[in-house]
Amino acid sequence: MPVGEGLALYSAALEAGRLGLPLLEVGTYCGRSAILLADAARASGVVALTVDHHRGSEEQQPGWEYHDPETVDPEIGLMDTLPTFRRTLHRAGLEEHIVALVGRSPQVAKVWGSPLGLVFVDGGHTDEHANADYEGWAPHIAAGGLLVIHDVFPDPADEFTGQAPYRVYLRALASGAFTETAATDSLRVLRRTGAGI
Template identity: 75%
Template sequence: MPPKPATLAAFEEAKGFMPVGEGLALYEAAVTATRLGLPLLEVGTYCGRSTLLLADAAREAGLLAVTVDHHRGSEEQQPGWDYHDPTVVDHEVGRMDTLPTFRRTLFKAGLEDHVIAVVGRSPQVAATWGGEVGLVFIDGGHTEEHAQGDYEGWAPHLAHGGLLVIHDVFPDPADGGQAPYRIYRRALASGCFTEVSKTDSLRVLRRVSPGI
């Protein structure tokens, strides 16, 4: 079952870097994960492009999507980098601020009531999170420190049978940064996860045993 047409149209319009094919794979994973009856968790909101898909799946299941981001932009989105977007700079403070754009994205799609947006740094939020989630989607900062921190912070909260989804996994260093690839390999090497699917740079793993 695909996302609602209005959601897919909003996804294609929203700012962000996820291709449609990967988005549909994420949505399929989210729908599968809702069978556990637990929230869907995203690390790395940016402007809400992928959040729309999680929210659509959560809405259909009567659940919520939770998305975590400090909204100051990751490393590659800062001025002088290839992925910098000057339209999401708060010129009053001179820093990136994607939160207003994210809120508009949700509003226009009619999905505000199905998302809890947590503004904060992923490891700090993970350390205070008290329950299990049915899906963890890691798409935050791509440095080694941030990617490993996201994995270490959130994988322990993933329920048995839940799905770990990792974006921007590039086995060939010529295609992109290696930190997401390394946490993908780390998850498989732990013995706690089995691979479900690969769609371009998106990997979906299922948690099959406790421990990380």
């Protein structure tokens, strides 16, 4: 995540933290954005949550441009970013301000029952995964809470992994439940202002 987008995410998380509700991230990878949410949660007196299966997104698998062989568990031959994520939190001194939910986003969303102040969507970039993240978590955003979507690329020539986040962004706006409040490069911040999702 570029610095400008990281600062915009941090600012949104601080704002949402004023609602006194948890901040949730979908798509943790190794924890760069999670430390921003955890620090904002610390400053706001709330908790941050991350949801990820830690097996990597499509573009992070072997043979793809964003694959990092160091994230592969040598015993089972699959990616496992959870140890790196935990080290990232430890080094940042933020372990007590974040809860890692290890599992697939739609499965965790089905059992989630509490309102959220912020949902940051940065998981899988296929239409199937991006829509499942939106459908699973957007209904949990409290009135006045924020939906933050990463990798929104309106121009197909600018994108690197598909335009699913852009289509989810358009879907959220078309629902009438969200109003855009900020845009920083590929990061969009929307406030929940209505009921229909």
